[in-house]
Amino acid sequence: MTTRSSTDAARVIPEATVARLPVYLRALTALADSGIRTCSSEDLATAAGVNSAKLRKDLSYLGSYGTRGVGYDVDYLRYQIAREIGVTQDWPVVIVGIGNLGHALANYSGFRSRGFRVVALLDADPGIVGQTVAGVVVRPFDDLEEIVREHDVAIGVIATPAVAAQDVADRMVAIGITSILNFAPAVVAVPEGVDVRKVDLSIELQILAYHEQRKANGADAAPATDGGAA
Amino acid sequence: MTTRSSTDAARVIPEATVARLPVYLRALTALADSGIRTCSSEDLATAAGVNSAKLRKDLSYLGSYGTRGVGYDVDYLRYQIAREIGVTQDWPVVIVGIGNLGHALANYSGFRSRGFRVVALLDADPGIVGQTVAGVVVRPFDDLEEIVREHDVAIGVIATPAVAAQDVADRMVAIGITSILNFAPAVVAVPEGVDVRKVDLSIELQILAYHEQRKANGADAAPATDGGAA
DNA sequence: AGGAGTTTGTGAACGCGGGAACAAAATGGA
DNA sequence: TCCATTTTGTTCCCGCGTTCACAAACTCCT
Known part of the structure; x- marks a missing residue:
């Protein structure tokens, strides 16, 4: 048609x-x-x-x-x-917040093999800046604008503590990033036209805990799972 | 009512x-x-x-x-x-697969503060077993059953490579774990009554990439006969 | 005490997504 | 060539989730 x-x-x-x-x-x-x-x-x-x-x-x-x-x-x-x-081309990505999680993300090989290239690791902590993680030197957060312009970055990853998330997001948006993947356990508000997806590790566990509790509480029936395979 | x-x-x-x-x-x-x-x-x-x-x-x-x-x-x-x-009580959790991501999860303070307690870290790699991560000694995967029985664990976290995910899940289910949080980029099938939630880092990025591509592709412009070639 | 002002809890309408079932199109054999 | 078989693409229906809009319930001021 x-x-x-x-x-x-x-x-x-x-x-x-x-x-x-x-x-x-x-x-x-x-x-x-x-x-x-x-x-x-x-x-x-x-x-x-x-x-x-x-x-x-x-x-x-x-x-x-x-x-x-x-x-x-x-x-x-x-x-x-x-x-x-849109993953026939490579998407440049910046990761902000090189703590435990940022470390893991920087080392995650699945990104590169699936169409993403980590072009920079940023952190606000002077104690972390300068370290080499996954073969890349961590740069100060203030370099964000320069890096984004240089590599034409559209996607940013937030792996900071919760308190910093909104600030980082604001800064990203101001510089022109239009897609954000947020790992921080905080709600970030962004203007229209900017996409945010969030991944919250403990929320996933809490959802499991809820169902687990219901299973334990006798209850009547199995709590219809999401993607339970046959 | x-x-x-x-x-x-x-x-x-x-x-x-x-x-x-x-x-x-x-x-x-x-x-x-x-x-x-x-x-x-x-x-x-x-x-x-x-x-x-x-x-x-x-x-x-x-x-x-x-x-x-x-x-x-x-x-x-x-x-x-x-x-x-159900997070007024503490839920014991085991993490299987102590690579980059498992490392980060083991160190993540958000679990403990939100009702979860990591009771064991497991890995099948003898090179990793015995290391101390987040103050806990990594134990061999075969200890799973003993640990699950001892601590009455109902929730398991899979942070292994994709190829190992189904095996680990099968083993968890056999031992009595009824809730699984899967970080491996693979679909795991489980029997009815077992809940699985999955977190896939690169899938989230791919979803962002899709929308990003559409933003770049002329956006919402009236769908003329010819796809906007601007 | 009574009315004005707030804010919750919920009934009803609506739109999206899932699943079954079927028509359309391709292959292969007689 | 024509029919049986296979598997896709699509239509239709149903149920869930979101949102609006409003009645019920509570506080505060006069």
């Missing part, structure tokens, strides 16, 4: 679908590494831990990249999803 | 609400630390970064803990939410 050329970026993809595309991408990479060239929606859905109908609907938002009666070409679909997400 | 006593655990709280309760808890703690004794739903909603109507509806699933015309008693509400989530 909709005329969609291969460079048509005007289609609207539901948020829920966008959040699953990286999972499909990972599953496809795993399949490709196993030497599998073609797969059905059922196969891929199993590998990704979702329902096959949901998978097909998700993929249909991207276009018709499968062949009825046959399935999907693993490499082709992988490329199409990568292109849609 | 529903008769709800303070110890009634049969009420069903929507998943979306459960996921926000820890955020409210954090916001309340922040308010309490600022010396604020009472707050309105508007205040708390702002602090938590949500809509006040949503906040009130969420809290209404727990009971009527506010006072009309006045607001909420910060400490009282905080206790009620903590009790509902």
Whole structure:
């Protein structure tokens, strides 16, 4: 129905679908590494831990990249999803706050292999600035603007203590960063047009604790889990 | 309508609400630390970064803990939410996989301060076993069962490489762990009754990248026949 | 005491996402 | 060529979650 050329970026993809595309991408990479060239929606859905109908609907938002009666070409679909997400190119990223978590993030190889390149590590603590982490020298937080301009950075990662998070976010936004991944246990407010995603380690544990408590409390039934695999 | 006593655990709280309760808890703690004794739903909603109507509806699933015309008693509400989530007691947790991320998790003070106690660090690598991390000696993965029985552990954290994740999960489930927090970039399948939550660092970045790409691609411009080639 | 002003708790409308079921399209065999 | 088989792409329906809007309940001032 909709005329969609291969460079048509005007289609609207539901948020829920966008959040699953990286999972499909990972599953496809795993399949490709196993030497599998073609797969059905059922196969891929199993590998990704979702329902096959949901998978097909998700993929249909991207276009018709499968062949009825046959399935999907693993490499082709992988490329199409990568292109849609935008990870065929490398995204430069800065990490602010080189504590325990920042350390781990700087060393995380999954970033580079999935389309991201850490161009700088920043910290406000003079005791940390100058240290070498993951082969990179930690620079003072005030260098943020220079680094962002030099590498045209659009994505920033906050791994500072909670109290510093809002300040860092404000500074990032002022300099032109438009996407923030926040690991600090704090709500950061940003103006319209800036995306923030948050990852809170203890919140995830608390959610598990809630369900765990209910299991223990006898209760009536199993608390429907989110992605419980079959 | 529903008769709800303070110890009634049969009420069903929507998943979306459960996921926000820890955020409210954090916001309340922040308010309490600022010396604020009472707050309105508007205040708390702002602090938590949500809509006040949503906040009130969420809290209404727990009971009527506010006072009309006045607001909420910060400490009282905080206790009620903590009790509902189940973090008035301490939950013992084991962390498997003491690489970069496991290291950071072991050192993360937010766990202990929010109701969780890391009772053991485990790794399958003999080169890591025996090291002291966060004041705890890393033990061999095979000690899992002994530790889980000794401390009555219900929650396990997986911070291993992707290939090991499913094995570790299977082992955890076999031993009786019923809640898993998975940091490995892999889908883990578990039987019914076991809860799994996953945190994938690069997936979060990929979601940001998708939106970033769309911002760059001519944004919301009217979808002319030709995809904006600007 | 009574009314004005606040703020909570909730009923109802609405929109999004999930899942089943089916039509459309491709392959392969007779 | 034509039919059976397979698997995708899509439509329809349902349930959950979000939001609006308002009645109920409490305080404070006169």
